[in-house]
Amino acid sequence: MQTRQPLVQSSNGAPQLSNEEIARYSRHLIMPEVALDGQKKLKQARVLTIGAGGLGSPLALYLAAAGVGTLGIVDFDVVDESNLQRQIIHGTSDLGRPKMESARDRINDINPNVRVETYEEPLSSENAMEIFKDFDIVVDGTDNFPTRYLVNDACVLSGKPNVYGSIFRFEGQASVFYAEEGPCYRCLYPEPPPPGLVPSCAEGGVLGILPGAIGTIQATETVKLILGIGEPLIGRLLLYDALGMRFREMKLRKDPNCPVCGENPTVTKLIDYQEFCGIPQAKAQAEDEVPEITVKELKEKLENGEGISVLDVREPHEYEVANIGARLIPLGELPERLVELDRDTPLAIHCKTGGRSANAVKLLQDAGFENVFNVKGGITAWSEEIDPSVPKY
Amino acid sequence: MPKVKIPTPLRQYTGGNAELEVGGQTAGETLGNLAAEYPDLRQHLYTGDGRLRSFVNVYIGDEDIRYLDGPDTEVSGNDELSIIPSIAGGRCR
Numbered sequence: 001m002q003t004r005q006p007l008v009q010s011s012n013g014a015p016q017l018s019n020e021e022i023a024r025y026s027r028h029l030i031m032p033e034v035a036l037d038g039q040k041k042l043k044q045a046r047v048l049t050i051g052a053g054g055l056g057s058p059l060a061l062y063l064a065a066a067g068v069g070t071l072g073i074v075d076f077d078v079v080d081e082s083n084l085q086r087q088i089i090h091g092t093s094d095l096g097r098p099k100m101e102s103a104r105d106r107i108n109d110i111n112p113n114v115r116v117e118t119y120e121e122p123l124s125s126e127n128a129m130e131i132f133k134d135f136d137i138v139v140d141g142t143d144n145f146p147t148r149y150l151v152n153d154a155c156v157l158s159g160k161p162n163v164y165g166s167i168f169r170f171e172g173q174a175s176v177f178y179a180e181e182g183p184c185y186r187c188l189y190p191e192p193p194p195p196g197l198v199p200s201c202a203e204g205g206v207l208g209i210l211p212g213a214i215g216t217i218q219a220t221e222t223v224k225l226i227l228g229i230g231e232p233l234i235g236r237l238l239l240y241d242a243l244g245m246r247f248r249e250m251k252l253r254k255d256p257n258c259p260v261c262g263e264n265p266t267v268t269k270l271i272d273y274q275e276f277c278g279i280p281q282a283k284a285q286a287e288d289e290v291p292e293i294t295v296k297e298l299k300e301k302l303e304n305g306e307g308i309s310v311l312d313v314r315e316p317h318e319y320e321v322a323n324i325g326a327r328l329i330p331l332g333e334l335p336e337r338l339v340e341l342d343r344d345t346p347l348a349i350h351c352k353t354g355g356r357s358a359n360a361v362k363l364l365q366d367a368g369f370e371n372v373f374n375v376k377g378g379i380t381a382w383s384e385e386i387d388p389s390v391p392k393y
Numbered sequence: 394m395p396k397v398k399i400p401t402p403l404r405q406y407t408g409g410n411a412e413l414e415v416g417g418q419t420a421g422e423t424l425g426n427l428a429a430e431y432p433d434l435r436q437h438l439y440t441g442d443g444r445l446r447s448f449v450n451v452y453i454g455d456e457d458i459r460y461l462d463g464p465d466t467e468v469s470g471n472d473e474l475s476i477i478p479s480i481a482g483g484r485c486r
Contacts, residue, residue: 054482143482168480169401189479191447206482239477244411250455250477332405 006228008041045226048072048135052103054211055141057089062219064107074119086208125270128154139163145192146273152185165214172214172240179261182234187255192277290361293373308346313360350375395468398475406434421464448479
């Protein structure tokens, strides 16, 4: 067995295990790689997970069951129906509860020996260093680029390993970014994709089991780091393809020019990550520049027979889930199908929440259409404000 | 011809194909030919001035071309090129 310096040293002040704990951790204690000393290290360890969502659920469940002594969780979300397909730390009876509370109850039930430290606030450049400082390892279970870069930079600046996982549809990535010993996330991806090139709703989604696969890999790496056993994923990017059921592995190298962990770092304190990822500007561009119509206004116009037609630019599989009887032309097909539209009738365009339809309105304006409006909030707003019999997805 | 593995987020621009055989002597030429064949893919791989985007990494086998000869890295018929973009999650807005 390969051994490394464990991240957590078991010292004389190390916690003792009660008889209940010895019985509970029996399957660990009989393995020489863990044994009593390793189980004490786990008990002494302080692990921070960012997010109690898809990745955070299996992570927190397994780390708690394994006997990690202190679990910090940062999340400020509320449990919603659309979470339950993959966020297995929460149940149907938790709908509407803060994820923090639901996660804590579940962890306490699995293992009351675990101390849960909750941070019910968004992770930000202002609070990250302060929250990170008391933890040994940070596990990244976020779902967006600004927080990913924030977690990376804060880990580099505070010298902590960042156990990384990321998921998309049927594919996942995992690695351990630990600048003290190898590359960081910025060595791999110096910059985030501009918001316009991030996959949109049309190709979003995730197989519910996928975060289970990646989250348990992250939990495994976390435990290995605590115990100092095996080969961590430092310097390796693990790629998982659930459809092909293949694992692949890419070599990662530390970039000497990395702006945060390189030889001459230019990022020496946390920055504004929303701005770094170009988020406010992009939103303003797409959604604010086009004429809008609210769902209430649209309903009135339709009822008064004001001669407005409605166009749905989502994908056919979304239309099948929920529709308001509008004509369907997916955004991707719109450029070739403009001839099918009547230029003289006002046109309200909707999608799921208003992003794709804003682009569709722009596209039609550029093609010379004058009376086109973006339905604010999309079919989701229609379901919430006009007709709750239309399912929200 | 070298094989190019297309990641999920980019498959919508390659007619749904997950793997394509594309001619080329170097990594750069292969990707250029790929983008020529699937023009919608171009803006996702290249910046306006024709450089590979920094959130798109290209590997030959398990090696990042940035640590070989970059786009000039020679490829042979048996090589497998992988495009690995950064992904953040399956959230939809």
